Amino acid sequence: MTLSLHFLLILLSFAVFVYRYQKCSLSFFSNYNFYILFFAIFYISLPSVVSLLTGHSWVDGKPATIDYTSSIGLYFVFIFFTGYLISPDRLNLASEVAWFRSKYFDCLVVIFFVLASLYVLTVIIFNLDAFLSVYGRRGLQSDLNEYLYMRYKIKPIFIAVVVFVSYFVLKSKRLYCLFVFSPFVLYDIMLSSRGYIYATAVVVFLLLTFHSRKVNPLYLAFSMLAIASIAVWRALGSEFNWALLFQVFYEFIFTWSTTHIIHESNIEKDFIEAAAYGLLRFFPSFAYELFFDKYVSYNQIVVDNNPLGWGLAGSVVAEALSFKSGLVTFAFPFLVLFYSFTINVFLRSKTYTGFIVFIVAVIYVRDIFRYSFLEIAMYPLYVVFFVGFLIPLLDVFNRASKFER
Structure with missing residues (x-):
């Protein structure tokens, strides 16, 4: 049942993508919820389907673990799909x-x-x-x-x-x-x-x-696969092997394996501490290091229990499961959606700050899905308001100038 529903969500998602792109190609990519759902398909649904079809876990997860994590992944993707459906595309031009x-x-x-x-x-x-x-x-x-x-x-x-x-x-x-x-x-x-x-x-x-330059959505998919295929380049060396081309999909499969490790671990992370640390990431490093000098990411559980000889990064679903709380797991995709709608609000403010926050947030959506939501989400705001602090100041100047006129 879970496998069929994953397939159904993938098909429905791409059907909606095609419909919305044909309706207005320029506004299609100005919706942060699109990127959330798009990456969820690759980093959650795709590896879940592979795990369910093969019954195999790269980190020796139990069959029950494969089924449970795939079900939680299905819930996340469904919430992201619903969020995308209710989020209208709006034209935002420079x-x-x-x-x-x-x-x-x-x-x-x-x-x-x-x-x-x-x-x-x-x-x-x-x-x-x-x-x-x-x-x-x-x-x-x-x-x-x-x-x-x-x-x-x-x-x-x-x-x-x-x-x-x-x-x-x-x-x-x-x-x-x-x-x-x-x-x-x-x-x-x-x-x-x-x-x-x-x-x-x-x-x-x-x-x-x-x-206003029309961009084919296949560009995004092919670019993502091409970047993932760098893993193939690393493995091939000077000897070509067609079988290794399947490693293009290992980027998604290996990161998903972290959900198996986290689910079978007995270590429970503190959600309040993790959320507070994440919020302080809005400020320069000295600010959150002052309060969290010894903060340990949930990913350390993966590092300590990884049976493979290479790093596995993480997963937004693994992060949710690390708190060992049904309530947190239930609420977690809604937190991601709230963040997504907030990024849309920035873009639709039609300011320097809004456009650039959106661009930086899209850059980091991949890290949210392959590492951590709480530890990454505030970073785009930090980048614009501290690294690029002149940009918000220009917005303030523009608003003041309009008020004087």
């Missing part, structure tokens, strides 16, 4: 925003992201020997990535570039500025990684949409 006019500010923005691009190229050049020496050796690449992150702070710079390039392209329609992401994509390729590649694809996709 041309509807009264953009702040200042050549000096625009020049500073351009100078910033050009310097950031040159900075990343410099990091690559000065560490080229290290990149080449670990190429094709995933474990060493991961260690090098961690070292470079700690020393050169590549990720914070990338996030700042996303904020200000999005602002500039939304305002000016100068799409050639997107080439500023090229060094970050090269950085990812040399480390056989995918984080910056995925984020760049999302930014390009949304900026085209917000400028």
Whole structure:
């Protein structure tokens, strides 16, 4: 029964996607609930179907565990599907925003992201020997990535570039500025990684949409599968094997396996503590570290009980199950929906802040499904209000100027 309902929800979801896209292709992608349901299909329904069909758990979960987690996954996807049905698509175009006019500010923005691009190229050049020496050796690449992150702070710079390039392209329609992401994509390729590649694809996709450029929805699906297939690239090395192409789907199957680990674990996480930690993630790191210096993520349960030789990330369903509470499990998808509707409200405010919060939130929806909702949800707001604090200030200035007129 659970298997049939998963199949039914997948078919109904894509039928609704097609109908809404044909109805208005430009407003179709301006609904955050679409991304929630889309990723839920890949990270919840798809692996649930595989588990139910094969009866196999990569982490040696019991048959009862496979059935139970698949049922909970079905409940989550059903709630997300319902939320998408009641959430209308609305046209949101960059041309509807009264953009702040200042050549000096625009020049500073351009100078910033050009310097950031040159900075990343410099990091690559000065560490080229290290990149080449670990190429094709995933474990060493991961260690090098961690070292470079700690020393050169590549990720914070990338996030700042996303904020200000999005602002500039939304305002000016100068799409050639997107080439500023090229060094970050090269950085990812040399480390056989995918984080910056995925984020760049999302930014390009949304900026085209917000400028009335019709984008085929298959772009999103194929891009997601292509990024997932980097796992294949890691495994193939120099020897090609068609069988390994099935690893494209392992991204979804392995992350779902964390629900089996969490369900069979006796460790119970504190929901109030996790929620408080998540809310404080809106502020810079020193703020939540002041109260949660020794906070331990639910994912540590996965790390401690993982029988495989590689990391499994996590799952939004596994996070809900980690609290060992029927009430929390019941309410959890509604919390995600509330967050989703809030992100839609930001976008429909037709402000600098609204557009950029939406873009950053779509970048991080993948992390919500493959890691944690509570620990990730507030991060897009932190990015815009602290890293890109000038953007909300421009909104305040614009509102004040309109009031004076």
